[in-house]
Amino acid sequence: MWATMTQCTDRCKRQISFPVTIEELFAVQEQQPEARIMAGGTDLLVALRHGPQDTRPIICLERIEELRRIDELPDNSVSIGAAVTFGSIVRSPLLKARYSLLTQAASTVGGPAIRNMASIGGNIVTASPAADSLPALYLLDAQLELRSTTGSRTMAIAEFMLGPRRTLLQPGEIISRIILPPAQDWSIQLFEKVGRRKSLAIAVASLAAMLRLAADGTVVEARFAWGSVGPTVLRCPAAEALLKGQPLSEAVLTEAAALVQDAVSPIDDIRASADYRRTVAGNLLLRLVA
Amino acid sequence: MNASALKIGTSHPRGDAVAKAAGTERYAADLYPQGCLWAGAVRSHQACGRIISIDTTAAAALPGVVKVLTAADVVASNRQGIIHKDMPVLCDDLVRYCGDPLALVLAETKEALQRGMSAVQLQLEPLPGLFDLDSALAADAPLIHEDKPGNLLAQASICKGTGLDGFDACSVVVEGSFSTPVQAHAFLETESGVARLEEDGGLLMEVSTQSPFRDRFEISHALGIPWGKIRIVAPSLGGGFGGKDGATVQCLLGLAAQHADGRWVRMQWDREESFKAGYKRHACRMEYKLGAAADGTLQALHAKLWYDTGAYAHLGAEVMELGMEHAGGPYRIPHTLIEGWCVYTNNPTAGAMRAFGVCQATFGFESMMDLLAAKLGMDPLELRLKNALVRGDENCAGMRLTTSTGIKTCLEQLQQHPFWQDREVWKAASPAYKKRGIGLASVFNAAGYGGGVRDAATAKIELTPEGTFLIHNAVTDMGQGNSSAFLQIAGHILSQDASRVLLKQPDTRTAYPSGSSSAGRTTYTFGKALITATEELKARLLNWAGMILFLQDNDGLELQPGRVLHQPSQKEVSLVALAGYMQPEERVCLGQYVAPTCKEVPPTAKGFFIGFPHVIFGYGAHLVRLEVDSLTGQLTVCDYLAVTDGGRVLNPGMFDQQVQGGVAQGLGYALMEDFTVRDGVVKTPDFATYLIPGSLDIPEIISIAAQGEPEETGPFGMKGIGEVAMNGPLPAVANAVADACGVRLCHGPLTPQRVLAGVKG
Numbered sequence A: 001m002w003a004t005m006t007q008c009t010d011r012c013k014r015q016i017s018f019p020v021t022i023e024e025l026f027a028v029q030e031q032q033p034e035a036r037i038m039a040g041g042t043d044l045l046v047a048l049r050h051g052p053q054d055t056r057p058i059i060c061l062e063r064i065e066e067l068r069r070i071d072e073l074p075d076n077s078v079s080i081g082a083a084v085t086f087g088s089i090v091r092s093p094l095l096k097a098r099y100s101l102l103t104q105a106a107s108t109v110g111g112p113a114i115r116n117m118a119s120i121g122g123n124i125v126t127a128s129p130a131a132d133s134l135p136a137l138y139l140l141d142a143q144l145e146l147r148s149t150t151g152s153r154t155m156a157i158a159e160f161m162l163g164p165r166r167t168l169l170q171p172g173e174i175i176s177r178i179i180l181p182p183a184q185d186w187s188i189q190l191f192e193k194v195g196r197r198k199s200l201a202i203a204v205a206s207l208a209a210m211l212r213l214a215a216d217g218t219v220v221e222a223r224f225a226w227g228s229v230g231p232t233v234l235r236c237p238a239a240e241a242l243l244k245g246q247p248l249s250e251a252v253l254t255e256a257a258a259l260v261q262d263a264v265s266p267i268d269d270i271r272a273s274a275d276y277r278r279t280v281a282g283n284l285l286l287r288l289v290a
Numbered sequence B: 001m002n003a004s005a006l007k008i009g010t011s012h013p014r015g016d017a018v019a020k021a022a023g024t025e026r027y028a029a030d031l032y033p034q035g036c037l038w039a040g041a042v043r044s045h046q047a048c049g050r051i052i053s054i055d056t057t058a059a060a061a062l063p064g065v066v067k068v069l070t071a072a073d074v075v076a077s078n079r080q081g082i083i084h085k086d087m088p089v090l091c092d093d094l095v096r097y098c099g100d101p102l103a104l105v106l107a108e109t110k111e112a113l114q115r116g117m118s119a120v121q122l123q124l125e126p127l128p129g130l131f132d133l134d135s136a137l138a139a140d141a142p143l144i145h146e147d148k149p150g151n152l153l154a155q156a157s158i159c160k161g162t163g164l165d166g167f168d169a170c171s172v173v174v175e176g177s178f179s180t181p182v183q184a185h186a187f188l189e190t191e192s193g194v195a196r197l198e199e200d201g202g203l204l205m206e207v208s209t210q211s212p213f214r215d216r217f218e219i220s221h222a223l224g225i226p227w228g229k230i231r232i233v234a235p236s237l238g239g240g241f242g243g244k245d246g247a248t249v250q251c252l253l254g255l256a257a258q259h260a261d262g263r264w265v266r267m268q269w270d271r272e273e274s275f276k277a278g279y280k281r282h283a284c285r286m287e288y289k290l291g292a293a294a295d296g297t298l299q300a301l302h303a304k305l306w307y308d309t310g311a312y313a314h315l316g317a318e319v320m321e322l323g324m325e326h327a328g329g330p331y332r333i334p335h336t337l338i339e340g341w342c343v344y345t346n347n348p349t350a351g352a353m354r355a356f357g358v359c360q361a362t363f364g365f366e367s368m369m370d371l372l373a374a375k376l377g378m379d380p381l382e383l384r385l386k387n388a389l390v391r392g393d394e395n396c397a398g399m400r401l402t403t404s405t406g407i408k409t410c411l412e413q414l415q416q417h418p419f420w421q422d423r424e425v426w427k428a429a430s431p432a433y434k435k436r437g438i439g440l441a442s443v444f445n446a447a448g449y450g451g452g453v454r455d456a457a458t459a460k461i462e463l464t465p466e467g468t469f470l471i472h473n474a475v476t477d478m479g480q481g482n483s484s485a486f487l488q489i490a491g492h493i494l495s496q497d498a499s500r501v502l503l504k505q506p507d508t509r510t511a512y513p514s515g516s517s518s519a520g521r522t523t524y525t526f527g528k529a530l531i532t533a534t535e536e537l538k539a540r541l542l543n544w545a546g547m548i549l550f551l552q553d554n555d556g557l558e559l560q561p562g563r564v565l566h567q568p569s570q571k572e573v574s575l576v577a578l579a580g581y582m583q584p585e586e587r588v589c590l591g592q593y594v595a596p597t598c599k600e601v602p603p604t605a606k607g608f609f610i611g612f613p614h615v616i617f618g619y620g621a622h623l624v625r626l627e628v629d630s631l632t633g634q635l636t637v638c639d640y641l642a643v644t645d646g647g648r649v650l651n652p653g654m655f656d657q658q659v660q661g662g663v664a665q666g667l668g669y670a671l672m673e674d675f676t677v678r679d680g681v682v683k684t685p686d687f688a689t690y691l692i693p694g695s696l697d698i699p700e701i702i703s704i705a706a707q708g709e710p711e712e713t714g715p716f717g718m719k720g721i722g723e724v725a726m727n728g729p730l731p732a733v734a735n736a737v738a739d740a741c742g743v744r745l746c747h748g749p750l751t752p753q754r755v756l757a758g759v760k761g
């Protein structure tokens, strides 16, 4: 039996459960269809602070071992449980060796305490335009495994994301795993996030880049993705195409940067102006020759 | 000799270190008296409006709601304020900022309080608000306070020498316009306290405050409780920085207690309420003109400073005045005209904050010094050294300096540092797409309340029956460590180790009026009083020991931890024994001190109410090394050096902490802190939007004490340095950015967006 705890204060009579298997989780969900899933709570609890009237039950993922594992699969792809924290991702030698782009991105999330709570699944479901794992997951062709009582389905990350705070997640469904296809041989993997301070900062713009170079230094393949400069992760096929067959130089990257600056659709907010985000989105490409 | 006795000049651990590290220190915010009621203010959502009605019936009828109070329930003036009493405890006619309190709810639980507060029905007629200096100063602007024409809380000037005529003789003149943002204190412990009416009708309050003694007058004036019957207890503060100088929760809590039938009432603002209703640093706009001779000798200054004080006065006029007094930097300038305006708007109220009006002006002035150096083709350090004040000079406000004046020493020590010596090598090694720069700032900050205000303290120390010493602190410790300094002072004089000297935090019943914890005067003024008290106690102990040991005089008698020893005979009397012999009143000593004021006030200042001039200043020379990212405009502060003249250093560890804390807070102000208000509404209501620096944003801060003179008037030669370090970072960073990439930023904070816009041109 799973542990269920009822936190009782006058303010909030809330049922909180800690299932230890996914099956148990679905069983609780059946009894409490209005319940909310919580992994690290770093988004959910912030939202609840602003809506203390919400007394819906909470089902915690933290004791479900299956969701907390990083495994290599027989075909050399790697599966990351949805409740795996960014701290675990940063510390995983396997991920660092094969998908350093994700490691770099994970290491920019929040600060150490947040990384030890915040899960990759929560980051995906929150679907913030500024979510730091998403640009990397796009470039790595991550597949999401979604599960519900009725079964499971798999879907590419780009397909899953609809817009700010909107995904294809169905009621009663959870993300169980993120599957990264077998690692390829990239010459450069770079993630850079620009925030208003050096930690605990929401991205104002970010760039994920993966490049494969020929022996002579010309670009064989380039993949770029930007965060925080549009409603969802932004790709710029034109910039990627421009680099193909070219040497990686300041001149070429400056040209590509101009294409990016045309392609992005950033917003003005309290953190930065649209103009700043646009400029930086392009400029960040030059870091590839820094 | 006993090696463990506390000693002036050494880095003893802070007296509060263990309790704070272990989490056992009790702050006002930790108090939940048994059965206490919860009090909360219902605040205006309008920035400017007239009250049509406040309907409390529905709220009062809710279960758990005990009382709902409005201005009609306040029996006395209903006005609070330290000097200018213009701030209603509960608004009675107008609301002047978004957050003005309209009703006070008392409830059995926090949840009932929330429900009660939501049920109060407010009807306000919106009035046009004034949200910036220009609209508030416009000729046809409505008045925020009827009795303040032109929406001016204060208007003043300082004119020295021949004023503007001084520019006639200048070969070089530079001009600049600057602005600084609103800064929040962002202390960990938000405004909080508990209170109850006592059986004799008196008010007992334990509250997070920098000014326990003065709070009694504010409460008394607003609520009509005789101040002699108000007892304030002030535990350690979880931060203050000026934001708890003067009433925050006090009058609301007092009012709640008046209607709580003797029950305890608790109030604590949450972060959002603290940001909205707490005091802030004044936003400031500045226009500067500075002239010099061809050799760089400063000749003339014209500075115009406008401070946005928000809806109520708090200490706005005094903040402006202190900024004006510092508007010319720590330099000799024969001719100055410094003009100031402190302007009411419908923004949240600005008040006291570390470096009180000065850090704004320092940004203007120290930027001007670099502009001038560039125009003269002169080294910026040389320009500063050439014009640095020395004792005997007149400062920019016309005050002749008769106390320790260490700015030159600070600059000379900075000049010797490898960061300055090796600057070109370091700059040349900048990585791709990064530009390195080095920036300087010379800073100073007055200590003490200034002319016209009695800056006095009365210290009390007693020998307890257990043979330990108890200091009755009367000036709040908000984390700056003054209580540790007091322990060290008493321990040093009495030759006692840390375990035998204890300290009780302020309680107006058992300590004596000693002013606020502010203005770089806390350790200075109370410390002097404590020396007097402690020396008297020491004399009494030696006398008693001499009597017990049948000695004709004090020769050979010395205090040691726990005892008095007669060295020649090795006879001793324990302190416990002495405490037994002494009468209770004999075991208690008081000491008083009044800080020096200027006897010959120069006739330079007009429009100053109080607080001019000051006679003691702390000084500092700051250097920052930073990298500008030319792709993103981000700044990385690589190194920071602060050389500080605080007279003699009582505790090097705590001296460095004050400097490092000031620099860190100053770097926040320089790089990111920007309390944004649009149309009166706070756009940065929490720590997700109001950014303060984290550990990665702050470099190693090297603090060096100037090898200058002691401050003869101060306790063991010290003077206050709690504020001076805050002034350096913003101008130093701006100067370094200009050095790195030729971009002169005149509006704080220096965000990546502003830097990049500058780089792009």
Ligand SMILES: Cc1cc2nc3c(=O)[nH]c(=O)nc-3n(C[C@H](O)[C@H](O)[C@H](O)COP(=O)(O)OP(=O)(O)OC[C@H]3O[C@@H](n4cnc5c(N)ncnc54)[C@H](O)[C@@H]3O)c2cc1C
Pocket: A036, A037, A038, A039, A040, A041, A042, A043, A044, A045, A046, A061, A082, A083, A108, A109, A110, A111, A114, A117, A118, A119, A120, A121, A122, A123, A124, A125, A126, A130, A131, A132, A133, A169, A173, A174, A175, A176, A200, A201, A202, A203
């Ligand atoms: C101080 C602070 C700093 C932050 N900094 C960053 C940052 O730098 N970069 C960044 O990207 N984010 C940042 N965040 C946001 C947050 O930490 C991340 O989005 C994090 O990944 C969320 O994960 P979580 O496990 O805490 O999610 P939770 O809060 O537990 O859940 C978030 C949402 O996802 C749902 N959910 C969680 N797991 C699943 C699942 N497996 N299946 C279905 N639904 C699920 C929940 O129901 C909820 O709706 C920060 C947050 C805070 C408070």
